[in-house]
Amino acid sequence: MALSYSELSRSLKGERLPAAFVDLDAFDRNTERVLATLEPGLSLRPASKSLRVVTLLERLLAHPSGRIRGVMCFCARELAALAARGIDDLLLAYPAHQSADLELLADVAARGVKLHVVTDSEAGARRLGEAARAKHTELPVLLCVDMSLVLLGGAVHLGVRRSPLHTPAQVVALARVVASTPGLSFQGLMAYEAQVAGLGDASPFARAQNPIKAALRRASMRELGARRREMVEELTKAGLSPRLVNGGGSGSLAATTAATGVTEVTAGSAFLKSHLFDYYRDPHMNELEPAAFFALEVTRHPAPGFVTCAGGGYVASGTPGEDKAPRPHLPPGLRLLPQEMAGEVQTPLQLPRGLSLPLGSPVVFRHAKAGELAERFEEYLLFQGGELTGRTKTYRGEGWCFL
Ligand SMILES: Cc1ncc(COP(=O)(O)O)c(C=O)c1O
Incomplete structure (x- = not known):
């Protein structure tokens, strides 16, 4: 059962607002739904950026199914910090080039932590090799490949500008370079279909599209599924059979199957279900429920029918738009004002007819993106069974700031 406004306002009495909180029951139910969507035989690697809370990552990794393995993280310092907290099997999803980062990665590898780093260029591979050799260790490497849909000889590019490796031939050529670079071992591919995972096809903000x-989404998934499989086949023919092929995101979970070449799937946002993930047709997305929230304090009654909350301008990254603003969640029926939206110092709201909210009472919102909320709060309050049962540090509370 989702947390009710009365349960929340009772529990939040005495808590300083703004406050952020996670409904652990909803988080656990989402975990089961994600696992039920995952094809049998595939494992799940959580994306750290969509949680940014060590204890939530640990909660996933402790799932009794044993199917949640390793963590995908996003910068070298984060990888080292998670390794220092005892998290093993870390996949760094972005290429590292700065000397300090390369040294850090080689140090962590030399300590025996299981990790994978990615590259998408010969220059990147060369630098990784130098760093590994300087520490007398080996870095296991995945190639980060481009899963965009490219049409009309490149005139149309539907996807993110990420890796230049698009064709199986390009992938095999760089895999050979990695495999022959002392200090590196070629392990496989990271092949994330961002344009499918991030493309909500039930958006209330642009219905016509x-x-x-x-x-x-359908066309891209067909094209990339065949291309990812072909990459695996060509690598195998070249004697470079990949041991690990990572793909997927919360928004493409159901379509990321072994037949599309992957050995494991990544998801992050699905566990907390930030509101950008409300705007998909996929039934598995619609089964997920919101699990992360923040509460602002009503500090003014500017006119009948309106309240104004303190703070709240936690707007998400990406193409600017209404969908990136926080969404009022509870009590139901509250509306942001288009001329102000969620502001740096105040967030006014229009009340539904018949509702009044006393000064000092909480209004509950959802962030558009799952992990970015953790950059705003030092701790998350934890709810279970409708009660406030604990609290946990976010990355910000750990003193961590990586991106
Ligand atoms: C490489 C990679 N895989 C997967 C994901 C999916 O993350 P989420 O499930 O939170 O959308 C991301 C998100 O940025 C990513 O960069």
Whole structure:
């Protein structure tokens, strides 16, 4: 059962607002839903950026199914920090080039922590090799490949600007370079279909585009599934059979299957279900429930029918738009004002008819993105069974700031 406004306002009495909180029951139910969507035989690697809370990562890794393995993280310092907290099997999803980062990665590898680093260029591979040799260790490497949909000879590019490795031939050529670089071992691919995972096809903000987006999701998944499989086949023919092929994101979980070449799937946002993930047709996305929230204090009654909360301008990254603003969640029926939205010092709201909110009472919101909320709060309050049962540090509370 989702937390009710009365349960929340009772529990939040005495807590300083703004406060952020996680409904652990909803988080656990989402975990089961994610695992039920995952094809049998595939394992799940959580994406750290969509949680940014060590204890939540640990909660996933302790799942009794044993199917949640390793963590995908996003910068070298984060990898080292998670390794220092005892988390093993870390996949660094972005190429590292700065000397301090390369040294750090080689140090962590030399200590025996299981990790994978990615590269998408010969220059990147060369620098990784130098760093590994300087520490007399080996760095296991995945190639980060481009899963965008490219049409009309490159004139149309539907996807993110990430890696230059698009064709199986390009992948095999760089895999050979990695495999022959002392200090490196070639392990496989990271092949994330960002344009499918991030493309909500049931958006209330741009309804006319939804059918086009749905068609693009289908077309892209067909094309990339075949291409990812072909990459695996060509590597195998070249004697470089990949041991690990990572793909997927919360928004493409159901379509990321072994037939599309992957050995494991990544998801992060699905566990907390920030509101950008409300805007998908996929049934598995619709089964997920919100699990992370923040509460602001009502500090003014500017006019009948309105309240104004303190703070709240936690706007998400990405293409600016209404969908990146926080969404009022509880009590139901509250509306942001288009001329102000969520502001740096105040967030005014229009009340539904018949509702009044006393000064000092909480209004509950959802962030558009799952992990970015943790950059705003030092701790998350934890709810279980409708009660406030604990609290846990976010990355910010750990004193960590990576991105
Ligand atoms: C490489 C990679 N894989 C997977 C994901 C999916 O993360 P989420 O499930 O939180 O959308 C991301 C998100 O940025 C990513 O960069």
